[in-house]
Amino acid sequence: MKIVVDAYGNDLGPIAPVEASINAIKLYNDLTIVLCGKRKELETNLANFTYDKNRIEIIDAEEVITNEESPTEAVKNKLNSSLVKAFECLKQNEDVAGLVSCGSTGAVLTGAFLKVGRIKGISRPALCPILPTKNGGRVMLIDSGANVDCKPINICHFALLGSTYAKAMFNIEKPRVALLNIGTEDKKGNEFCHECFAELKKMPINFVGNMEARDFLSGDYDVVVCDGFYGNILLKSVEGTALFVMSVLKDNIKSSFKSKLGAMLMKKSLRNVKNTLNYNAYGGAAFLGAKKLVVKGHGASDALAFLKSIEQVRTLYLKDFCKTIEEQLSAIQTGETNG
Amino acid sequence: MKIVVDAYGNDLGPIAPVEASINAIKLYNDLTIVLCGKRKELETNLANFTYDKNRIEIIDAEEVITNEESPTEAVKNKLNSSLVKAFECLKQNEDVAGLVSCGSTGAVLTGAFLKVGRIKGISRPALCPILPTKNGGRVMLIDSGANVDCKPINICHFALLGSTYAKAMFNIEKPRVALLNIGTEDKKGNEFCHECFAELKKMPINFVGNMEARDFLSGDYDVVVCDGFYGNILLKSVEGTALFVMSVLKDNIKSSFKSKLGAMLMKKSLRNVKNTLNYNAYGGAAFLGAKKLVVKGHGASDALAFLKSIEQVRTLYLKDFCKTIEEQLSAIQTGETNG
Numbered sequence: 001m002k003i004v005v006d007a008y009g010n011d012l013g014p015i016a017p018v019e020a021s022i023n024a025i026k027l028y029n030d031l032t033i034v035l036c037g038k039r040k041e042l043e044t045n046l047a048n049f050t051y052d053k054n055r056i057e058i059i060d061a062e063e064v065i066t067n068e069e070s071p072t073e074a075v076k077n078k079l080n081s082s083l084v085k086a087f088e089c090l091k092q093n094e095d096v097a098g099l100v101s102c103g104s105t106g107a108v109l110t111g112a113f114l115k116v117g118r119i120k121g122i123s124r125p126a127l128c129p130i131l132p133t134k135n136g137g138r139v140m141l142i143d144s145g146a147n148v149d150c151k152p153i154n155i156c157h158f159a160l161l162g163s164t165y166a167k168a169m170f171n172i173e174k175p176r177v178a179l180l181n182i183g184t185e186d187k188k189g190n191e192f193c194h195e196c197f198a199e200l201k202k203m204p205i206n207f208v209g210n211m212e213a214r215d216f217l218s219g220d221y222d223v224v225v226c227d228g229f230y231g232n233i234l235l236k237s238v239e240g241t242a243l244f245v246m247s248v249l250k251d252n253i254k255s256s257f258k259s260k261l262g263a264m265l266m267k268k269s270l271r272n273v274k275n276t277l278n279y280n281a282y283g284g285a286a287f288l289g290a291k292k293l294v295v296k297g298h299g300a301s302d303a304l305a306f307l308k309s310i311e312q313v314r315t316l317y318l319k320d321f322c323k324t325i326e327e328q329l330s331a332i333q334t335g336e337t338n339g
Numbered sequence: 340m341k342i343v344v345d346a347y348g349n350d351l352g353p354i355a356p357v358e359a360s361i362n363a364i365k366l367y368n369d370l371t372i373v374l375c376g377k378r379k380e381l382e383t384n385l386a387n388f389t390y391d392k393n394r395i396e397i398i399d400a401e402e403v404i405t406n407e408e409s410p411t412e413a414v415k416n417k418l419n420s421s422l423v424k425a426f427e428c429l430k431q432n433e434d435v436a437g438l439v440s441c442g443s444t445g446a447v448l449t450g451a452f453l454k455v456g457r458i459k460g461i462s463r464p465a466l467c468p469i470l471p472t473k474n475g476g477r478v479m480l481i482d483s484g485a486n487v488d489c490k491p492i493n494i495c496h497f498a499l500l501g502s503t504y505a506k507a508m509f510n511i512e513k514p515r516v517a518l519l520n521i522g523t524e525d526k527k528g529n530e531f532c533h534e535c536f537a538e539l540k541k542m543p544i545n546f547v548g549n550m551e552a553r554d555f556l557s558g559d560y561d562v563v564v565c566d567g568f569y570g571n572i573l574l575k576s577v578e579g580t581a582l583f584v585m586s587v588l589k590d591n592i593k594s595s596f597k598s599k600l601g602a603m604l605m606k607k608s609l610r611n612v613k614n615t616l617n618y619n620a621y622g623g624a625a626f627l628g629a630k631k632l633v634v635k636g637h638g639a640s641d642a643l644a645f646l647k648s649i650e651q652v653r654t655l656y657l658k659d660f661c662k663t664i665e666e667q668l669s670a671i672q673t674g675e676t677n678g
Contacts, residue, residue: 133583134583145521148521148530149529149530182572190487213571213573213574213576214579216576217579217580228521229529233519233572233573234576235552236553237552237555237573237576237577240552240553241555241580241584242580244473244581245584245585245612245616246584247473248611248615252609252612252615253605256607258605259604259605262601262604263605265601266598266601266605267601268595269588269592269595270588272587272591277587
């Protein structure tokens with residue numbers, strides 16, 4: 001199996017993706033990595049390691065797409081960028097299972113739309129990050145921001161994608177799928193939620209009803225579905241609040257000698273807290289519903305986070321994720337006619 | 340000035356509102372408090388204090404509305420409940436400035452709708468909690484959940500209410516008002532946001548553009564406006580995430596003797612963090628746009644939180660909040676025709 005990795009566009013440059021690729025081929029004998037980016041720099045970085053040279057390929061790409069550019073313009077015009085070349089490689093080669101990028105989210109989504117397309121029957125692909133929960137668990141959120149102004153049929157597809165993803169990634173037999181809402185009672189929320197609720201009940205998933213944002217990290221749910229606008233608000237407020245709490249803690253630690261001493265003794269605990277909150281440790285956000293596997297990692301991904309993203313693509317490929325979705329869709333006879 | 344306080348319906352019973360009322364009349368010579376609830380219990384609690392008996396009145400009400408009841412049914416049928424009697428007192432007495440309750444949110448909103456009504460020209464009143472931000476500041480969120488399926492005109496009214504509130508409560512000359520969105524660029528978000536953005540630009544407020552949920556607690560904004568559905572997701576995910584981070588911290592502290600010792604030294608700092616995150620310390624959420632001032636405190640409010648809520652009503656009354664809103668609305672010639 002081949003996986004193509006966009007080695008640029010991330011915050012830290014090629015060091016992290018190179019190290020991750022080396023580790024990936026050492027861990028998995030079935031794997032070959034294709035690195036896209038500046039050939040010379042990549043070769044210099046690779047030279048630091050001993051590895052099977054047949055299992056890491058390079059596609060030379062001199063340009064890099066940044067977060068500041070218009071995603072559509074960049075994907076259309078920067079044909080020599082690491083991301084566009086990676087998508088071309090994914091598109092043109094049967095044996096390439098999927099793509100990992102930690103570059104601009106907008107550009108990755110645009111690339112997936114333009115170069116890869118949707119699984120037959122999926123109305124809209126969606127972004128699905130994984131977050132930590134209480135008691136060491138995790139929860140998946142779909143859609144976290146790729147689609148706004150969704151229709152209930154989109155939400156149903158997100159639910160199917162998320163549920164199948166949770167099964168494939170974490171071997172959860174009956175993932176508990178909830179609808180993001182402003183209360184738990186069946187009739188809560190706005191018009192859109194009422195319609196989604198009724199439609200979700202008909203889907204072949206373990207739909208457990210409405211969930212309040214307060215309980216998102218409780219560990220009581222495996223998959224939370226919503227319009228990408230709501231999902232983005234939820235995801236970003238979790239990020240912002242976690243950072244806020246840690247900064248308040250930091251300020252308070254600095255305020256006295258006693259608490260500084262206490263913090264020194266708690267150093268390991270505080271680092272553990274930070275690690276728990278770092279949801280990139282689970283890998284990137286999968287863009288589910290695209291015809292081939294695409295994982296978007298955080299811009300600041302280190303080698304471990306890159307490796308996790310590569311592992312996500314590998315796991316989903318081995319579980320035949322895209323085909324499973326297609327089969328389920330044709331079985332429940334929804335599909336494009338409603339989309 | 341008289342302020343009526345629902346002394347029941349909160350989690351902790353009459354002790355907190357009684358103590359708060361005693362403190363309030365001692366702090367403010369212009370104030371009389373009307374306590375609604377079980378007369379005998381209130382008298383027993385009041386007997387613990389020395390105070391000017393002419394300045395605390397009691398309205399006997401034997402029943403209590405709970406969170407488990409249907410708000411509409413409860414407000415319509417439980418005529419002898421502390422909350423309904425408090426609203427009757429507010430409605431019938433010219434000299435009663437406003438109402439404080441820490442009971443069921445739904446019942447307080449229903450009571451305000453049915454018994455008090457809207458300020459002339461305001462399409463929908465909205466709930467506006469105050470949250471802590473970085474560097475010891477605060478941010479107001481309107482609407483945090485009273486209204487779903489809003490129209491742009493509602494959002495404009497929320498902006499006017501929130502901005503005027505920030506001025507009145509915190510003497511902020513030009514409150515920075517932002518629209519909750521999934522990006523900061525002008526054209527970001529869904530159809531609804533695009534319409535709201537265009538309308539907000541026409542309002543006589545300091546509209547600073549779109550804000551991402553990640554920056555809600557950054558201290559860069561004074562008032563954040565949104566549909567109550569979005570606002571509720573934002574508010575509750577802030578609450579849930581703060582609790583989550585604190586629980587992860589607690590679990591990690593327990594994991595070793597060294598970190599337990601560290602936590603002991605940091606006790607004061609950790610308590611400060613908890614206090615900072617406790618946004619009820621700022622008082623309750625004002626229900627802005629109702630014809631008279633209504634403040635809904637948290638169910639678990641202690642005497643200090645009750646006092647802060649009483650102070651909110653007093654401040655807004657002295658600043659002639661409701662009349663200011665009415666005048667501004669008629670000046671900008673929007674009003675019911677668009678609503």
